Amino acid sequence: MTETSDSHPRRDVRGVQVFDGFLDAVAQAAMVADVRAIARAAPFVVPVTRRGQPLSVRMTSAGLLGWVTDRRGYRYEARHSSGVPWPPIPDSVRAVWDAVVPGARPPESCLVNWYGPDARMGMHQDRDEGDFNQPVVSISLGDDALFRIGNVERGGKTESLWLRSGDVLVLGGAARLLHHGVDRVAPGTSTLLDAPGRINLTLRVVSDETSVPSR
Numbered sequence: 001m002t003e004t005s006d007s008h009p010r011r012d013v014r015g016v017q018v019f020d021g022f023l024d025a026v027a028q029a030a031m032v033a034d035v036r037a038i039a040r041a042a043p044f045v046v047p048v049t050r051r052g053q054p055l056s057v058r059m060t061s062a063g064l065l066g067w068v069t070d071r072r073g074y075r076y077e078a079r080h081s082s083g084v085p086w087p088p089i090p091d092s093v094r095a096v097w098d099a100v101v102p103g104a105r106p107p108e109s110c111l112v113n114w115y116g117p118d119a120r121m122g123m124h125q126d127r128d129e130g131d132f133n134q135p136v137v138s139i140s141l142g143d144d145a146l147f148r149i150g151n152v153e154r155g156g157k158t159e160s161l162w163l164r165s166g167d168v169l170v171l172g173g174a175a176r177l178l179h180h181g182v183d184r185v186a187p188g189t190s191t192l193l194d195a196p197g198r199i200n201l202t203l204r205v206v207s208d209e210t211s212v213p214s215r
């Protein structure tokens, strides 16, 4: 991929940078193959809350740290629940980070969310990381998703946009701690995946600058 953040058109929605169609069809297909390889090494799980409520998305991760939630609560872990270390973040995914947030520290975590046709994600902040000066980068693959952006505080007016396959979002700067969520997926709007649904990759720096993890 040769595009840079300077050459690719982007929109601003409440400070969230939206790169529409950042990945072309060939790049999307290659990234899906990379996601399948991640899932072979670290299979998707049904995450549950501390109270045992299943989330509607299935999750796995790549990178030094993966975000998990189970009966013990939510946290970053260096290993999949099977005991294997998370596979490395694919070069294709890392290249997106380098292109859209060139000054940022390297990503330590790539969360992979798999939405079936009925999956959603409630409004939340990404705030389990140690350095909120570092951005969050989110990549959409597969069916369209209705993404809602709120405010730093809970509640208030929100703004929604459809995310399509190949779109990339950056939550950085003043937008880093905005509430956000996915209201619904529109099954059958993309043919990228074998079945209706959507894959989201969320890249994050997890550590604070003084405690960078190593393997």
Ligand SMILES: O=C(O)CCC(=O)C(=O)O
Pocket: 111, 113, 121, 126, 138, 145, 147, 180, 181, 182, 200, 202
């Ligand atoms: O699926 C998305 O577009 C957003 C995912 C998300 O917000 C998260 O995993 O924290």
Ligand SMILES: [Fe+2]
Pocket: 124, 125, 126, 180
């Ligand atoms: Fe999030």
